[in-house]
Amino acid sequence: MAKIIVGLGNPGKQYAQTRHNVGFWCVLRVSETLQAGPVKEKWRSLVAEATLQGERVYLIQPLTYMNLSGEAVRAAIDFLKLDDIQRDLIVVYDDMDLPVGKIRLREKGSAGGHNGMKSIIEHLGTEAFPRIRIGIGRPTFDIVVTDHVLSKFPRPERRIVEEAVTRAAQAVVAACTSSFPAVMNVFNSAG
Helix, strand or coil: CEEEEECCCCHHHHHHHHHHHHHHHHHHHHHCCCCCCCCCECCEEEEEEEECCCCCEEEEECCHHHHHHHHHHHHHHHCCCCCCCCHHHHEEEECCCCCCCCEEEEECHHHHHHHHHHHHHHHHCCCCCEEEEEEEECCCCCCCCHHHHHCEEHHHHHHHHHHHHHHHHHHHHHHHHHCCCHHHHHHHHCC
8 A cells, every 4th residue: 555645846946935836845844754765756756755654655746847747646646556546645735725824635626727736637537636735825916826826935924834834744644644534624623
């Protein structure tokens, strides 16, 4: 048995600190928490492996860029021959519809306009897989959405988002050993 934890983002230093990359940040935090092994490149992703209570955990950052994330996720699932994505997959990503620093766990749902999630849903053929959304807030009326998601957080927001990433990472670790609905009840009720 194995778990795949996918953090969405864009590869490259120019994107590393942007709003769109909070999924990557979360995977890195989980990797630190679980003391994962070295990062390797496979399945069109950067992948670190860890073990938690005897179960293999794959921590994945797709290298396909956000809009093609589904290609990397599909490659990992096919290689590992996972047959229960509702139990074995968790996707972590940014969400403009949540206030900065808010996290929300869901068992399934639409892409909500998020291109990385659209790609994953398209490649998996289902919306029924667990996800953790990290709020990055909406742009002000004079900022284009693309510019907003590819911008860095101002310093006061950065601290709030770092805390949210830590909570999201805690939720991921909890979901590796407990049922996702139980973890969802704990973390969604925490605000």
